Amino acid sequence: MDELATSRDVEEVADAARATGRFGIDTEFMGEGRYRSLLCVVQVAVEQPGGEVRVIVVDALDDDVDVTPLAEILGDPAIEVVMHAARQDVPLLKRTWDVPVTNLFDTQVAAGFAGLRAQLGYDPLLQEMLGVRLRKSASFTKWDRRPLTEEQVRYAREDVLHLLQVATKLQERLAERGRLEWAREECRPLEEISDIRAVDMVFAKLPKINGLDPKVRAVAWELAAWREETAREGDRPVTTVLNDAALVEIAKRRPADQRDLEQIRGLNEGALRRRGKAIVAAVQRGRERDPIPNTASRHVQPDGRDAPLIALAEALLRTRAMDAELAYELIAARADLQRIVTAVRTDQDTSAAAQPDVRTLQGWRRELVGEELLELLHGRRELRVGPGLGVEVRSADAEPAA
Structure with a gap:
């Protein structure tokens, strides 16, 4: 059976992460029947000299194992933390170990910028990028029971064995396309997620x-x-x-x-x-107690005439997503487009202060298509069907094609 990590193993892996500047991490937890999820197992991968990967599996319920070195590198901004689909893992680690998570690189997020579909699972990602298929036999076992089985420990180990390798390939692809910083920008909000229930x-x-x-x-x-x-x-x-x-x-x-x-x-x-x-x-x-008035802002209700405008906006966004080989879901949701269309319909002020606070008009999204979307909705851009039924975007003042 693969051995569970000791305190010494944890310290050695943390030292290796400091030396290489990054590590991969994943968790197994139990949420059923609890107020908040219980962290049960943590698996960590680091690169070794010669390119080999070392993986340790930490029993998070074993108080005799000192996880302090792992907690320290999670919050070290000089060390990259590689995860896949980190939305649940980040708040769980932050709360359980009482540490921040910084410099996160989420391979699921990155996949959407690399021409793969959004919300891609880890197994399909490994198959697509590395030709590796995982055994998922222990995925839904009871991780809070002790002792852990050989099958569980092996599963946990395999779940991070290729994580750093696939992260490297994604980063290389994104760098070639000029999308790496966009992906990193998208990972930053994940670091702030909390499962504290205020x-x-x-x-x-x-x-x-x-x-x-x-x-x-x-x-x-x-x-x-x-x-x-x-x-x-x-x-x-x-x-x-x-x-x-x-x-x-x-x-x-x-x-x-x-x-x-x-x-x-x-x-x-x-x-x-x-x-x-x-x-x-x-x-x-x-x-x-004193009455609690409703101070929530009252949004302008959608108008029946908004639907074709939203469809027009979506056509532009899908066109730009295909051009950039990005997953469309990364750029906008229908609710984002509704808010933008409503703002344009109800207020002709085009200043940044008057624009709705939606992700499509911020950061890399604004650079990619947000400005162009506002121009389209204000009549300064138009869409037309080009050769091969492709959608073309041009200035509304452009001369008609011959």
Whole structure:
């Protein structure tokens, strides 16, 4: 069986990462039945002299293994952290080890800039770039059970064995196309992701919360705060404590005692018996707190005439995405285009301050197509069907083709 890493192994790998300036990392975790995911295994790859790759598999639940050296290099801006699909791994590592993650290079993000499809899985990426196929036999095993099986350790090891190699190939391809810095720019927001559940954030996402009376909103906030604390203390999903629909209904009805609470649908007898008094107490706290007015900005509603403009905008973006061999999903979502079209329709001010705060009009996206999109929507650009049914983009003042 492949051996699990010792504290000495961890220290040696961290030293190797400092020497080479980068390392690959992946995690295995369990989220089912918990308030937040539990970090169970961490696998790390570093390059060795001669081009060989060393991989260690760390049991994250073993308190005898000192992971401090790994935590330190995660937050070292001089060392590149290579991951694939880092959206879940980053917040998990940040919270568990209480460290930042810096200088991230996400190979899934990079693939979208390298002419491959967006959200490409790790196995298809390895097949496409390296001709390597992984064995996924242990992917859905129970990673929190101990001891780990030989199959699990082998799976964890193989999951990062080729990560640095595929990152190198992607970076070479992106550098050739002038897209490497774009990909790095796209990875930066991933470093800021957190899985800390702030009450205000949870409250804001409750169904139809913005349409409720301020006094009802105050009760809903207290119920949301109580639910988070209860779920966190019991390490269980919030929905098993109180689901969103029931929470909002309780806030609307504001029961004064358990008898009133029993009249509300969505609460089973077990929940009423265990938590009824606590729920009523949370409702009372909500009654006593100041009302919470709805301060959310009210967006201008879409207009039925927007649909063809959005389709026109999408045609331009897809054309530029194909020209640049980028995954279209990296450039815009329909919601982005709706906001841009709505802003143009309702306000003729074309200054940067008046433009909607959407990703399509920022950074590399603005450079690639954002400026051109605004010109199109203001009538200064036009699209036409060219030879071979290709879409051509030209100035609206250009002379018609002969």
